[in-house]
Amino acid sequence: MIMELGSSSLHPCASITPRPTTILPPLSFSAHSPPSHYPFPSLKSKAGCRFYVNNPVGWRIISSLPAGVAGSTTEVLPSSSNTSTSSSSPGQEESSDPLNENDDDYDDDDDDDDDVKYVRACDKLIGIFMVDKPTPSDWRVLLASSKQWDTLRPHFFARCQERAHGEQDPEMQHKLLRLARKLRDVDEDVKRHNELLGVVKAVAAEEELRQVVARRRKDFTKEFFEHLYTVAHSNRDNPTEQKALEKVGNDCLAAVQASDRANAGMEALSTAALKFKDILSSPSLEAACGKIDALAQKNQLDSATFLLLSKAWSAAKETDMTTDELKDTLYHLYMTALAKIQRDMPVEVRIIKYVLTIEDPVELLCNLKDAFTPGEVTEGKDRDYLYTTPEKLHTWIKSVVDAYHLSREGTLLREARDMMNPNTIKRLEQLQKLIEDNFM
Structure with missing residues (x-):
């Protein structure tokens, strides 16, 4: 016998096994290794400091930054603290900041x-x-971590020009001019x-930081966070300053993520408004329903569009x-959209939501x-006929209950998140036990 559900909102679809729940670690600098399931690479210094970068905005942090050199490929570092991705040959020891070696070279007493x-210092740097x-x-890492570069900058570029003009070898002359040009861009x-780091360091309140991010979001790039990490690493002999920079990095990442989420929501509402306007401009009710069907088939009937239809119907009535x-008309459009959205849910979610409406234990x-x-x-005209196994339904119920108790609603499918309230969780726990006692 096949389970029969009301047709006002249900449509059969292939059963889907819930995604495994995972917990992303918080944004932080940490002396510990990241969990093995963490999806993004970390940046590790010889001091053992890792900068965990959550990546909702599409950044890819490239390589490690050990002792002042970043490689050009993405990799997750092993736990060994002597791993290096510099351009030097294996086993070669290198200074963490060649620009700061031999301070006597730069003394102007x-x-x-x-x-x-x-001249001697600039030739060495060349x-x-x-x-x-x-x-x-x-170069980017060396300049960011150097405490002498501000003093050397004008002398270095002047020396590059001087040597290039006096060079007899055309190839070497080209290399010197190219070095000066490209290094100036990096500088x-x-x-x-x-400059941006100075701005965010001067910000005292969280609200002010959000305002800075809102104004200058395009400046908070992958390269900026790599620069911030390098500066923090260069202050490893000053724990107080390093911790302050770590906090700045974490605060900036959190503010950027919050800004991107808000912007994504606004973009979704703007897109939904265009879809809603297009639906209402239809010449007939049948044409409007046809547009809703077309959006559903393209998987473009999102929650924002449904929200506008719901608000329009609520305001009208x-x-x-x-x-x-x-x-x-608005009621019919609302119910059509509701049916389409609910029919896109996994079978197990639809069954759970249906049986939660049943109070009588015998009927349940x-x-x-x-x-x-x-x-x-x-799929029937008035009813949909759904089927699943006790194991699959039990797995879905368990995932929702476990997510609630561990405060992990972000790991659930969107369709299941509205079950995350205490009363529903209590009913789900009873339903879980009922399935275990009678069907498993």
């Missing part, structure tokens, strides 16, 4: 030797940038990231300013027996 010292650290990603990026014909048990009786899942 002796005015007579200033020019000589700066060698580092052209041979030891030849990629823009390397501009680093200065821009430093509570006022005397609209005609009965308009009220009937009878309907469960009907639901578990094998038969063809079909």
Whole structure:
């Protein structure tokens, strides 16, 4: 015998096994390794600090940043603290900041030797940038972590031009000019990231940070967060400053995620408004229902569109300013959309929602027996006939109950989230036990 459900809102569909529930770790710098199921790579320093980056906005954090060099490929680091992705040869020891090596090179206590010292320092840096650290990603990390670059900047670019103009080898001349040009571009990026970092560090209140993110969302890029991590890593000898930068990074990520969610919601409402306007502009009720059917077939009848239809019907029925014909039309459109949305639910969710409306224990048990009786899942004009197994229905109920107790409603399918309230959970627990006692 096949379970029979009212047709006003139900339509058969293939049964779907619920997705496994997972918990994403919070945004944080942490001294611990990320959980093995965490879907995104982490950035790890030789000090053992990992920057967990949640990724709702489509960023891909590239490689690790050990001791000042970022590679060009994405990888999840192993737990070993001596892993490195620098451009140096394996086993080669490198300084965390070559720009800060030998501070005597940059001292200007002796005015007579200033020019000589700066020339020597800049020639050394040219060698580092052209041979030891030849990629823009390397330069980005070195400039971000250096405490001497602001002093060396004008001398370095002037020295590049001077050497290029005096170079006899055309190929070497081209390399020097190219280095100066590309490094200047990287330097501009680093200065821009430093400016933004200074702005967010000066923000005291969470609301002010949200306003900064709203105004400058395009500046909070993957490169900015990599820059922030590099600056934090370069302050590993100053735990107080490093912790402050860690907090800035976490606060910025949280604000960016919140902003993106809000923007996505506004975009969804704008798109839904266009769909709603198109439906209402139909020449007849049949044409309007046809447009709703077409949206459902394309999987474009989303909750935002249904919300507008629901609000339109609710507003119309509570006022005397609209005609009965308009009220009937809006009601029909609302019920059509409701039926389409509910018929896109997994079979198990539809059965659960139906049996939760049954108060009589005998009738409830009878309907469960009907639901578990094998038969063809079909759509009728007035009724839909659905079938599932006790194991599948039990799995769905258990996933909702477990998600409620662990506060993980974000891991459920959207269609199941409206069951996340205490009264419904109590009914689901009773239903779960009933299935276990009688059908499993």
